[in-house]
Amino acid sequence: MECEHCHERPATLHFTQYAHGKKHVQHLCHTCAHDLGLIEANDHYPIHDLLSDLFKMNSALSNSQRQTSARETKTCPTCQMTYTQFVKHYKFGCKDCYETFSAELEPVLKRVHNGNTTHVGKVPKHQHAHVSKLQQIKMYREQMKTFIEEERFEEAAELRDMIKALEQTEPNVGEAE
Template identity: 50%
Template sequence: MDCEVCHERPATLHLTNFINGKKTEVHVCQHCAQEKGYLETDEETYSIHDLLSGLFNFNSTFTNHQESNTQEATHKVCKHCGISYQQFAKIGKFGCGECYREFSEHLNPIFRRVHSGNTVHRGKIPKRQYVNLQKKRLLDDYRKELQRLIEQEKFEEAAEVRDKIKAIDQETVVEDRNKDGEA
């Protein structure tokens, strides 16, 4: 997409404004954006690499305990490929698969920031399998909750969760029978 002002350079800045409920979009190059005042002229430019690398620079938001953990991580080096945590943070890529194991204790804060708080990859689900997988996940969550309640000796609450698990299991059995009868 070309710049809407000069029509010479590619548009690198895309602005969306909502004024009195009306949406307007402007697509301009960096040069025209600075001329129009959308950007300050002394502002540094950042590449996508800078943006992604910035996600790994999270010291300012950590508590003292986490800061010491992060400082400890900067001195770690992967035993397999030799890349340091500091190099990883700078380039945003690991040197090998073993880096995940070597730096594992320091990665969850990064994953939470990058993936909106999620640290477990669940992948995409085909629509026809969504209901079954959703039930399976719900059962897994209930079973974990049941185990936690038993460990805390909250047996009344545990019985309620157990009953929910049985209800879902019975519902699944009935659905399976219906499917077998239709086939």
Template identity: 40%
Template structure:
């Protein structure tokens, strides 16, 4: 695709601009992008690295909105390797396996951003055991709903959910689905 500004070079910077509901797509080369201020002169356009590093950047707008208490929590250090959250944020890699546990409360929001809101890996289920696994999953989901219904004092809903759980557990036990649900 040709640059929309100079009409000479290949366009490598592409973005859409929406003003009052009108969408305009802009396609420019590296040189025109720098001249027009779409990228800073000392940067090489927008790379995947820049995009991902923004998620962990302690100076990003989202991170600057942290309260003082949250900023103090960022200084938590891993007991095994001594890495701080600030070091992880700037490097983008953990020092050891314990870092995952140490920084877990800070990681879930990041994982939600990266994985479209999901923080639990579901994976694929083999067909031959799929029904048992899906029923167990349904029971776990219903138990969470049951706890929420009880907390909300929606006891009629809680009774219905309890009955659904009992029915699924009975079905699992009859089909040889051993183990804790």
């Protein structure tokens, strides 16, 4: 989309104004927005800075220097990337980095996604029943673990039986877990 003012540069800023019950949207480049007085010259916030601030907040949240040094020396066993390198470039070296650095990523993802760390989006129609069954089994297992820790063995046994019944219904359709 090009800038509505100069028609030369791509529009990178989108301003929405409401006046007298009507919505007016302007798509402007950074230069034109500055020339029109809508932003200051240095008024920009690249994604790199956003990510940097989020990960700095995560680092600031740790109270112990020992935790910070352990985080800095944590290395992915597959690609040898360190957490410090990740924070510098905001790119993982391989798929195993996600698991290696999951403890450091979870607080950041929770802040970014309003506390949600699991995907709850759409599921293909042909797999909806299978996926919901897997979610139900996972929930029952978590409850069963809690019951066992609380020594509520009868309730845990009931959940165990429910899990077995769910697992026996409908043959394994591309087991996801």
